[in-house]
Amino acid sequence: MNLAELQGAYRDYLLSGDSGRLAPAIVADAFDGAERLAIYRNNFLIGLGEALKANFPVTLQLVGRDYFEQAAWRFVLAHPPRQPCLFEYGAAFPDYLRDLPELGALPYVGEMARFEFARIASYHAPVERYLAADALAGLPADQLEALAIRRARHAQIVSVSAPVVELWMAHQAPEPDLSAIDMTARSQVLLVCRPDQTVVVRELAASALQFMSAAEHETRLGNVAARLGADAALARAIALALELRLLAIL
Amino acid sequence: MNSVALPSCSHLPVASGIGLRAAHHERVATERPGIAWLEVHTENFLGGGATPALLESLRGEYAISLHGVGLSLGSAEGLDQDHLSRIAALVRRVEPAAVSDHLSWSVTGGVYFNDLLPVPYDEEALAAIARNVMRFQEAIGREVMVENPSTYLRHAQSDRAEPQFLAELCQRSGCGLLLDVNNVFVSAENHGDDARAYLAAIAPLPIGEIHLSGHHLRQIGNRSIRIDDHGSPVSDQVWALYEQALALIGPRPTLVEWDSALPPLETLLAEADKAQTRLDHAMRSTA
Numbered sequence: 369m370n371l372a373e374l375q376g377a378y379r380d381y382l383l384s385g386d387s388g389r390l391a392p393a394i395v396a397d398a399f400d401g402a403e404r405l406a407i408y409r410n411n412f413l414i415g416l417g418e419a420l421k422a423n424f425p426v427t428l429q430l431v432g433r434d435y436f437e438q439a440a441w442r443f444v445l446a447h448p449p450r451q452p453c454l455f456e457y458g459a460a461f462p463d464y465l466r467d468l469p470e471l472g473a474l475p476y477v478g479e480m481a482r483f484e485f486a487r488i489a490s491y492h493a494p495v496e497r498y499l500a501a502d503a504l505a506g507l508p509a510d511q512l513e514a515l516a517i518r519r520a521r522h523a524q525i526v527s528v529s530a531p532v533v534e535l536w537m538a539h540q541a542p543e544p545d546l547s548a549i550d551m552t553a554r555s556q557v558l559l560v561c562r563p564d565q566t567v568v569v570r571e572l573a574a575s576a577l578q579f580m581s582a583a584e585h586e587t588r589l590g591n592v593a594a595r596l597g598a599d600a601a602l603a604r605a606i607a608l609a610l611e612l613r614l615l616a617i618l
Numbered sequence: 619m620n621s622v623a624l625p626s627c628s629h630l631p632v633a634s635g636i637g638l639r640a641a642h643h644e645r646v647a648t649e650r651p652g653i654a655w656l657e658v659h660t661e662n663f664l665g666g667g668a669t670p671a672l673l674e675s676l677r678g679e680y681a682i683s684l685h686g687v688g689l690s691l692g693s694a695e696g697l698d699q700d701h702l703s704r705i706a707a708l709v710r711r712v713e714p715a716a717v718s719d720h721l722s723w724s725v726t727g728g729v730y731f732n733d734l735l736p737v738p739y740d741e742e743a744l745a746a747i748a749r750n751v752m753r754f755q756e757a758i759g760r761e762v763m764v765e766n767p768s769t770y771l772r773h774a775q776s777d778r779a780e781p782q783f784l785a786e787l788c789q790r791s792g793c794g795l796l797l798d799v800n801n802v803f804v805s806a807e808n809h810g811d812d813a814r815a816y817l818a819a820i821a822p823l824p825i826g827e828i829h830l831s832g833h834h835l836r837q838i839g840n841r842s843i844r845i846d847d848h849g850s851p852v853s854d855q856v857w858a859l860y861e862q863a864l865a866l867i868g869p870r871p872t873l874v875e876w877d878s879a880l881p882p883l884e885t886l887l888a889e890a891d892k893a894q895t896r897l898d899h900a901m902r903s904t905a
Contacts, residue, residue: 369775371694371742375726375735382731395772397810398841404771407843412733418878419732422640449730452688452701453661494666522667565668 369393381405382412383445416444419454420461423488426539427465427481430474439468455492458485476530476551483532486524486560487567493522496616499589499609503617513590516618519583522562523614525572529553533569563613575601576608586618622869622904627761627794628826629715630655630681630871632901634893636886637685637875643672645883653890655681655715657873661688663712664704673712681715683827683873684708685796688730691750691764692723692737702757709758716827716871718763718796719754721747721784738773739783744790751791763826764788765796768804768833768846780805781819788823795820797867798829799860800852804844813859821866830860830893831875849878851889860893864900872897 369377377390387402394401417440421428428436443464449457462485465471466478499517507515531549538544557572559580572580575596582592596602609615622632635655638646640662645651656676663669663684673682686705689697709717722734737743747764755762766784778786784795797820806813832850835842852860852874864870874889 371738371746372726374738374773374775375694375723378735379726379729379731383729393774395774399838399843401771403838407770407845408733408735411845412731415732449732450728452690452698452725452730453664454732455662455665490667492665492667492669562667565671 378408382409383448385409413441413444416449416454416457417441420444420458423455423458424461424481424484426536427477427484429539429544430477430480430535431471439465455488461485476528476532476535479526479528479530480532480535483526483528483536483558483560486526486558487569490522490524490560490562490567493520493562496520498613499615499617500613501610504606504610513588513593515589516586517583517589517592517615518586518618519580520561520614520616523580523612524560525577525580526558526560527555528558529555533558533571559612559614561612561614563611568612570608570612573601573604576605579605579609580614583615589615622901624870625794625824625826627716627763627824628871630683630827631715632869632871632897634890634897635681635683635871635873636890637873637877639877639880641880642883642886643669647672647675650679651883651887653680653887655683655871655873657683657685657716657875660684660686660705660708660717660719663708664701670708670711673708677712677714682712683716683718683871684712684714685765686717686719687734688724688732689719689750689754690723690725690730691719691754692721692735692743692747693725693750694723694746695726696746697750697753698725702754706757709760716763717758717760718765718827720765720767721780721787722767734767736767736769736771736773739776739778739780740773741777744783744786748787748790751787751793755791755793761792761794763794763796765798765829766801766805766820768798768801768808768844770808770843770845772809779819781816784820785823794824794826796827796829797825797863797870798831799863800829800831800833800856801846803853803856803859804833804846807844814862817859817863817866821863825867825870828860828863828870828872829875830856830872830889831877847878848875851885852892857892857896861896861900864896865903868904869897869900 381390387405391401420440447460462478462481534549559570559572582595631654633654638656638658724731830852831848833846872893
């Protein structure tokens with residue numbers, strides 16, 4: 369096999385576990401080719417399972433280590449990484465967990481995973497040039513309205529119905545106490561952002577959500593403001609955006 | 619600072635360093651332990667947020683080594699341009715004392731296996747890897763080091779030994795070598811080879827850094843195989859081999875790596891002290 373064919377055979381083996389095509393390319397001695405290859409497949413699954421544990425630490429605690437590992441290894445085979453940085457791995461894991469039949473009665477598991485992935489995405493998002501209060505004050509109204517902006521990459525929005533923030537907070541303790549958490553479903557929209565070095569979480573009011581949604585793609589500041597109308601809700605949304613550096617200037 | 623002349627691939631201090639992992643970021647950032655240099659896994663710092671800022675804040679006090687685990691120098695399909703650009707941007711930002719990756723591959727057809735998969739030691743692989751290493755070096759504007767891997771198998775199509783393959787790679791691409799002494803031991807044991815003969819063969823190459831770490835012995839029936847998991851102290855046999863390496867090669871910047879079952883920072887620093895004692899001895903011998 370040439371190098372590309374050999375690597376293609378590895379890919380097929382690692383994802384399927386069938387070493388029929390690759391084993392003959394491996395020197396057999398005290399261990400045969402399939403046994404030696406199995407060490408690599410084991411390392412591949414364990415390594416990516418550990419990466420998912422690192423990205424979803426509270427989700428791991430919610431379902432327990434044994435269940436998490438089984439689910440993670442199945443996920444790895446179905447959705448292997450498409451990028452080299454492991455902190456970017458697992459975007460599809462929350463939906464994968466949500467759709468597992470045995471977790472159907474625990475909808476907060478998938479929501480927690482979504483919240484944890486938003487935290488990581490926010491933490492690693494690029495630093496941009498943010499709209500700041502002094503820029504607003506220094507510009508005439510027409511230029512202000514024409515300012516090209518977009519929601520900052522670190523500003524993630526997550527809709528949940530379970531008390532994931534309370535659950536997450538409780539699991540930061542070595543021995544989580546969940547007795548005081550009211551698990552009754554209550555729809556909430558969470559803003560997960562990183563204005564400086566630390567991730568911050570806030571519940572978003574409907575008007576602020578409308579404001580942030582209007583700025584999801586590149587637009588003019590005037591267009592975003594027009595969605596809310598000039599009232600107290602707009603002022604509050606802009607104040608939040610300035611405080612948490614939620615708008616990037618393009 | 620260095621009284622030992624290192625090959626041009628390495629600007630690290632000739633002292634012991636530790637691998638910096640996420641669980642220790644906060645303590646290292648605030649307590650600033652007394653250690654000459656820190657090595658990080660490059661791919662963990664390619665985000666744009668708080669992690670590269672941490673390296674910027676540490677680089678005034680510590681020499682920094684960027685050690686890649688995902689560029690996949692052994693890929694037949696060449697390097698991922700986007701990944702390469704992100705590494706180049708981090709190198710510009712951090713100005714590390716050393717940049718390295720592995721003699722292995724991890725990507726094919728857009729799937730990233732996150733493992734250091736083995737390459738066959740033949741002419742086609744050598745040409746592909748030399749091409750990839752040269753492209754890496756062009757992208758970041760400096761020489762890199764390539765690390766010898768722990769291997770658990772050999773390819774039937776290999777037609778030369780690993781030291782010879784590495785020597786040809788250094789010669790063709792102008793790269794240096796990151797000598798992982800634990801990997802030398804693990805591979806030699808797993809294939810019934812002579813680790814000391816490997817060191818002797820590799821000693822003339824431009825070695826700019828040494829790695830030390832722990833491994834474990836896995837029993838499979840009545841047979842055993844050594845697995846490189848960076849999850850335990852450096853074994854006595856690897857310390858002995860390290861002393862042999864220092865005698866053959868001379869003192870080199872030496873890193874203690876620990877990844878799985880990461881112990882407290884103090885344990886890592888104590889392991890680095892053990893390496894420093896041996897380095898001090900080697901420096902006196904060469905003085």
